[in-house]
Amino acid sequence: MPILENTEANLQYKISQYFSPSDLSVTWHKKEKNGNMTHLPKYSSKYKPNTSISQVQPDNTYSCTTSLLITPTLPDDQGSEFICRVEHPSLGTPIERSTGPLQVCACPRNQDPIQWYLTDRREAVLFLHLYTFYPKYIAIKWTCSCERLLTSEDHWETNSNSTFNMTSNCRVPSEHMIHPNPTFKVIWKHDGTMTDPELREVSLIDTDFPWRPEVTELSNPVLLFGRLVTVECDISNFFPKNLTVMWFVKERGSQGYVPVDLMKPYKSVISQLQYSDSGYSCTASVEFNPSSFSSHHGVMFMCKVKHPSLEHPIERITKPLFITLAPVVTDSVKLNPCESEFVLCSVRLEKFFPKNINLTWTFGENKNILYTPKKTLLVDDKVESFGVISECKIPWNQLKFPVRVTWEHESMAEPQSEELLGPDFPWCPQIEALDTPYLILNTECKIQCRISGYFPKDLTVNWFKEEEESRQPVPVTNGIKIPQPQRQPDNTYSCTASLYFTPTQMDHRLVFICKVRHPSLKEPKEERIGPLKIVELLGVPHIDSLDTSMLNGKYKIECRISGYSPKGLKVTWMKKSKRKYECVTKDHKYNIPDIVHERQSDNTFSCTASLSYKPKNEGSEFICRVEHPSLDQPIEKHIRPLQLQQQLPDTSE
CATH class of the missing domain: 2.60.40.10 (Immunoglobulins)
Incomplete structure (x- = not known):
């Protein structure tokens, strides 16, 4: 006789055709599998016998009903017999009725949802857990939405109370997971405890599906003009690997998004898939080289991710991305003296975009600048960029080193600086x-x-x-x-x-x-x-003669000087033209040889100073000026060589 474990069962017999009801005796007994017999008292806590009051029948005999209410358990009651014994004076021997050996059954319990698991073979496995059932045999079947039967493996374990637990795992082929809205069903039926089979169903779009793609926000890089830039997002923890990523771009002035595959110069890339026990992961990106302010300044990107586990694509959108050019130092920090004993500190930066830039000056440990820097903005229309000259005037007695200028610009993650370490003053005498x-x-x-x-x-x-x-x-x-x-x-x-x-x-x-x-x-x-x-001063110089000659189209003036000692003599040639004096120096126009001092027999010195040139201006007057320590004032000789041109012989032949 099968009954369910831990479920109340009422064992009942009807007793009839007897007289003298007060002489009727009804008792219940339990016979163990080992043959031991146990009397069940009327007020037993586990087994509850009960006999109704005898009722007179139409034929004046009596009848009653006796019952035993039990809640069976497998360890205690499996295979036991329950015996009802009736005694009455009309009977020679007591009458007994037996239930026969009881068959206690336990219905399988499903207290956990179907679970997903990934193997190192990159396969998905479904797990169903059934608990505390008896007997052991149970029928189980896995199917998918394409009506195909899926193979499974069942594993049992025995509990201390003689019931069984079972785990059924089903490997799900990847091709069955890429159909639109794939579902997977498991049906089980247990003989003796279930009249109808039970069913559980899971789908990739269930909220508790563990491998739905996780998509990070899109990066919002700073666009550097002329440099390759990448907008990307990380996609992780997804399975199966059938993932579709679509990129769209909205350029400056456009009304809507356009697939990047239809536009130049954009290129979409998906990195190689990486696998772990939490699913696949990859990085999706779009690359381009900002080359036009009119198109790329303020550009926006949208990424759509599709997957069998998603009812709707996941969307990620960037903020407007703006082109920037990082400032380039074209003139490093310079210090120049200026009026009123002030020092002008300056630096020049170029080729940056946009034009907003903040520059600050510091001197030594002093972080507070009392003098407002001047900023001159420069515009380069050819490359659509800006430049700046920053100047700061400071009294020289407040100038401390290092002199540092720091600038902040949105093209840079951190401020940058340029400094002049010293010396304390660069203008040493x-x-x-x-x-x-x-x-x-x-x-x-x-x-x-x-x-x-x-x-x-x-x-x-x-x-x-x-x-x-x-x-x-x-x-x-x-x-x-x-x-x-x-x-x-x-x-x-x-x-x-x-x-x-x-x-x-x-x-x-x-x-x-x-x-x-x-x-x-x-x-x-x-x-x-x-x-x-x-x-000792021995002689005073005097000019002996001032001669002129012409050779190869050049005038030559020679001044003979003698009688001086010591030989520290200085000769300067002067030119007077239009009442203006001009010092003549040795260059490509005038040839002035070095003076050679010659010692004479009286220990004085003599020399010849000469000047050669090609005449161009009539009326110029040349002067030979002689200075010597023995002279209070320089002595001079004058000549007008151009006026004597007709009188001088030409010695060029």
């Missing part, structure tokens, strides 16, 4: 000693140093002398002359520091030191002049 080959005994002499290229104009000059014996610098305080500095075209300053003194015999091989202090110098800078010789 340059000292040049003017030629002083010797000193003339008992004659006032002038020692000079030209100091140039410095800024600001705050300059301190000190003179020192070193005597031959001690070689210790001694400050010189008299005879010093330092004129006001002169502003040069580059806004730096220059001056000539002079020292006047009259040497004696004690000053032989004297060394003079010009020491300069300036804000640009950490240490004073000095120039040494000497040791200088003391010479």
Whole structure:
């Protein structure tokens, strides 16, 4: 007799055709599989016997109903018999009725949904779990929406209460998953506990399908003019691998999206599929080279992803993408002195887009700029880009290093900067000693140093002398002359520091030191002049003659000078034209050979100074000017060679 486990069952018998109901005795007994007999008391908690009150029948006999209410379990009741025993004075021996060995059955329970699983063989498997059923045999069948029977494997396990669990797994071929809205069914029926089969159904579009594509947002790259750019998204955790990705583009000024495959210069790409226990993954992208502001500035892209698990495609759209050009430093940070002891700091950036750019200047550790920089915007129509010159004026005494300019532009992920590390001031004074080959005994002499290229104009000059014996610098305080500095075209300053003194015999091989202090110098800078010789003045120069000649179409003027000592003679050629004096220098027009001093028998010197040129302007007057330590004033000789052209013999033949 089959009954369901843990389900109440009522075992019942009818007793009739007896008299004297008070003498009727009804008892229930349980006979175990091993033969042991157990009496079931009236008030048993698990087994509940009950006998109704006897009822008189039309023939004056009595009848009643006796029952046993049980909730069977497999371990306790499987194969047991339940016996009803009736005793009455009218019976010689008690009457017994037996249920026979009970067959306890358990209905399979399905408490988990059908589960999906991926294998390392890139196959999908469906799992169905059925629990605590008895007997073991159960019929199960898997099918797909194309009405094909799918193969499955069933695995059983025995529970401690003698029931069974079963797992049925079904491998789903990939070709069955790519049909429109594919569904998969499983049907099972258990003999003895189920009159009708049960069914479960799953589909790829179910909300709990585990391998629906996950699509990231599209990247929104900055478009750099003329450089390949990629818009992409990652697609992951999908199965099967049948994925369709479509790209669309909406160019500037367009009304709608157009497939990129119909447009140039766009190219769509899908990377190679990667497989893991969570499904396939890939990267979908579209590439192009921004080349036109009119089309690509503000371009938008849309990506649509289709998959058998999706009722509707997944869409991702970029923001408008704008072309940018990163600034290029064409002139690095420069410092230039300017008016009123200010320093002009400047930098030049070019070839950037769009035009909005922010530049800030900092000096040393000072992050707060008190002086507003000037920004000059430049426009390059040829390449549709912009440039900028940023300038900042700052008093020289507030200039600290490093000087740094920082700019921010939407083409850059982070600000960039350019800096000038130092020195503290780039305009250090340059000292040049003017030629002083010797000193003339008992004659006032002038020692000079030209100091140039410095800024600001705050300059301190000190003179020192070193005597031959001690070689210790001694400050010189008299005879010093330092004129006001002169502003040069580059806004730096220059001056000539002079020292006047009259040497004696004690000053032989004297060394003079010009020491300069300036804000640009950490240490004073000095120039040494000497040791200088003391010479005795022996002769005063005089100009013997001034001769002219013509050779090969060139005039030659020769000036004979003699009777001078020492030989520190300086000759300068001057030209006077239209009442204006002009110093003649050696160049492609005028040839002025170097002077050669010749010692004479009386220990004086003589030389010949010459000037050659091709005449072009009538009426020019040439002057030979001679300077010598023995002269208070230069001496001069004048000649008009062009007026003498007709009187001079031509020696060209």
